[in-house]
Each structure stands twice: as structure tokens, then as C-alpha cells.
Amino acid sequence: MSAGHTLAHDWFPRAIPDNVVIGDRSWLYSAYAFLHYRSRRPCGVRIGHDSGIYHGSFFELGSDGEVEIGHYCSIVGAVISTNRRVVIGDYSLIAHEVVLADADAAVPGGRGTGPGIELGRNCWVGMRAVLLAGVRVGEGAVVGAAAVVREDVPPYAIVAGNPARVVGAVRRPGVHTGGGA
Amino acid sequence: MDAADVTGDWDYRTLPANVRIGEGCYLERRGSFGRFRSSRDPGLTLGRSVQVYTWTTFNVEPSGAVEVGDGSVLVGAVFMCAGDITLGRRVTVSYCVTIADSDFHPLDPELRTRDAVANAPEGDRSTRPPLEVRPIHIEDDVWIGIGAIVLKGVRIGRGARVEAGAVVTRDVAVGATIAGNPARVVDRGVSP
Numbered sequence: 001m002s003a004g005h006t007l008a009h010d011w012f013p014r015a016i017p018d019n020v021v022i023g024d025r026s027w028l029y030s031a032y033a034f035l036h037y038r039s040r041r042p043c044g045v046r047i048g049h050d051s052g053i054y055h056g057s058f059f060e061l062g063s064d065g066e067v068e069i070g071h072y073c074s075i076v077g078a079v080i081s082t083n084r085r086v087v088i089g090d091y092s093l094i095a096h097e098v099v100l101a102d103a104d105a106a107v108p109g110g111r112g113t114g115p116g117i118e119l120g121r122n123c124w125v126g127m128r129a130v131l132l133a134g135v136r137v138g139e140g141a142v143v144g145a146a147a148v149v150r151e152d153v154p155p156y157a158i159v160a161g162n163p164a165r166v167v168g169a170v171r172r173p174g175v176h177t178g179g180g181a
Numbered sequence: 182m183d184a185a186d187v188t189g190d191w192d193y194r195t196l197p198a199n200v201r202i203g204e205g206c207y208l209e210r211r212g213s214f215g216r217f218r219s220s221r222d223p224g225l226t227l228g229r230s231v232q233v234y235t236w237t238t239f240n241v242e243p244s245g246a247v248e249v250g251d252g253s254v255l256v257g258a259v260f261m262c263a264g265d266i267t268l269g270r271r272v273t274v275s276y277c278v279t280i281a282d283s284d285f286h287p288l289d290p291e292l293r294t295r296d297a298v299a300n301a302p303e304g305d306r307s308t309r310p311p312l313e314v315r316p317i318h319i320e321d322d323v324w325i326g327i328g329a330i331v332l333k334g335v336r337i338g339r340g341a342r343v344e345a346g347a348v349v350t351r352d353v354a355v356g357a358t359i360a361g362n363p364a365r366v367v368d369r370g371v372s373p
Contacts, residue, residue, distance in 0.1 A: 014184075
């Protein structure tokens with residue numbers, strides 16, 4: 001898919017903004033995702049290859065906002081409301097009604113001034129979770145449904161609750177638990 | 182779908198006569214008003230320069246009325262209203278917020294059975310048990326964070342901050358910051 005064009009399957013009669021790059025075999029549900037998009041960065045949104053951005057996702061970027069989504073990501077329904085930089089690592093999964101925002105009371109156009117948000121590779125964010133300014137989620141971590149994340153999440157941790165706390169851990173790649181063959 | 186219906190370019194004069202819109206309002210999505218069925222007059226009042234974004238919905242029962250003051254921004258405010266909900270001036274309501282002035286069903290199990298029968302697709306809704314409805318008042322300059330829920334009978338004082346994900350079940354003092362479920366004061370703010 002190339003930027004500056006309309007999507008063949010789209011119902012919404014606007015072009016994808018020129019400063020958006022969508023990788024090979026990736027899917028974007030509609031240019032409606034850019035309803036409130038105001039980014040003037042050289043590249044406002046970059047989506048890697050083989051990633052899906054599905055119905056209910058919105059890029060609510062202010063003029064300085066930037067989003068980078070990796071390869072093989074599934075963004076089921078994330079609202080990204082930022083005037084800073086948000087990075088989502090390869091293989092990450094974000095469920096529906098998730099909000100990543102600069103501020104608690106964020107509004108479209110990203111007037112917030114907080115630091116950005118960074119998710120490492122292979123993160124899983126549960127439905128209705130909220131990730132706020134400055135949060136870094138480590139590789140392989142899991143954010144539980146409806147968690148409100150204000151502090152960094154260590155790699156391979158499971159966090160849940162409001163405010164989110166570490167409640168467990170997932171197995172690190174290459175580390176095997178005993179008992180198996 | 183007609184794009185004008187989701188980009189604020191539809192004809193606001195097509196709203197019901199009991200909806201009063203101030204000058205300079207931006208009403209992004211026509212469907213925000215699709216479940217507005219107040220029989221009061223006015224049933225919805227928006228002050229001057231109120232911005233209503235796509236995720237907001239006014240679910241207003243015949244007995245309900247909502248009032249929003251000048252300069253307020255409603256991003257994703259889902260109103261569930263059977264009585265009175267008022268927002269002051271310059272109130273910000275962020276994404277995925279619900280404001281409900283009733284539980285909309287009785288707590289008592291036997292009454293709830295009657296309610297279920299009355300609410301069936303071909304049921305007689307006039308036989309529903311009465312709802313408990315208590316007004317919500319949100320004063321000037323309040324911020325309501327992402328995913329918060331504000332429940333019946335609550336008054337949120339001027340300049341208060343409701344943090345993301347808070348579930349507000351009790352009054353909030355002027356200038357206070359509250360967070361959590363149920364919401365607790367995390368900062369009392371400056372005394373007035």
C-alpha cells in the first residue's frame with residue numbers, strides 16, 4: 001500500500017496522509033483512522049510489513065506526533081493520542097478499546113507535552129488498558145485488561161490493575177521449565 | 182455511510198427541537214445523537230463552542246436532560262441519562278468515559294426479574310419497576326481522564342481531576358485529584 005492514495009476497500013473518502021508509510025502485506029481498515037491526524041513530521045506514521053490495523057484504531061496525532069509500528073503486529077483497536085513519539089515493537093498485539101495517550105485527559109490532536117511511549121517486541125496489551133506518557137513496556141510483557149499503566153513494565157512481566165502492578169511473569173524464550181521431555 | 186455524518190459537516194438543524202446548540206459548536210458525528218429520546222424541553226443544551234467528538238453518545242431517556250457549559254470538550258463521553266446530568270464550563274472529558282445517573286435496573290433480584298420480563302423484545306416496558314435516578318453535577322474546569330466511569334448522584338467540584346480508569350462513586354472536592362476503583366483522593370489540591 002502506498003501513502004497519498006485512497007485504500008481500495010475504503011468507505012471513507014479521504015486519502016492516506018502523505019507522511020504515512022505502510023509496509024508490504026499490511027492492512028489498514030480505513031483512512032478514517034486519520035480523522036484527527038495532524039502530524040507534520042517527515043514520517044508521521046510508519047507501519048512495518050505484515051501488520052494489521054483494524055476497525056476502531058485511530059492515529060490522533062498532534063503536529064509533532066510520530067508513531068512507529070513494527071512488523072507482524074495486530075492493532076485490534078488502539079487509540080494513539082500523542083504529540084510525541086510512540087513505538088510499538090514487532091509481533092505486538094493490542095486488543096480493542098486500548099488508549100495510548102500523553103495525558104490522563106487527552107483530547108484529539110495530542111496537545112500533551114509528556115514523553116513518548118515505547119512497547120518492546122512481542123508485547124500483549126489487553127482490552128481497555130490505558131498506557132500513559134513516558135511508559136516503556138519491555139519485550140514480551142503482558143498488560144492485563146483495563147490496566148492503567150503509569151510506570152515502566154519490565155520485560156516478560158505481567159501487569160494488571162489500576163494503577164498497574166506486576167502480578168506475574170511469562171516464560172522467557174529459550175528458558176524451559178522442568179519436567180518436560 | 183455518508184462521510185459528512187462523521188466529519189461534523191451534517192446539518193445540525195436536523196436535531197430534535199428540544200436540543201439547544203450554542204454558537205461555534207462542533208458536533209462531529211450525527212450518530213452521537215441517535216439514542217437521544219428526551220421528551221423534556223430542553224432535553225439537551227450545549228453552550229457556546231462545545232466540541233463533541235466521534236465517540237460521544239447521548240443516551241438520554243424520555244425523563245432525562247443533559248446540559249453542557251461553554252467551551253467544554255467531549256471526546257468519548259458516553260452519557261446514560263434518565264434524570265439530570267450537568268457539566269460546567271471548560272470541562273474536558275477524554276476517551277472511553279461513561280457518565281451514568283442511574284444503574285438502569287433494580288438491585289433487588291425479584292424486581293430485576295420483573296424488569297427482565299418487561300424489557301424482553303416483545304415485553305411491556307410500562308411495567309418496568311421504577312429506576313433509582315440521582316443527578317450528576319460536574320463543575321467548571323474539571324478534567325475526566327481516559328476510561329473513567331462517573332456514577333449516579335456524584336458532584337465533582339470545580340477544577341477537580343479524575344485520573345484515567347477511575348470509578349467515581351462519591352462526591353469529589355473542589356480541586357482534588359482522584360484515582361482508582363473505587364476512586365480515592367490522591368491529592369487534595371489547593372484549598373479554596
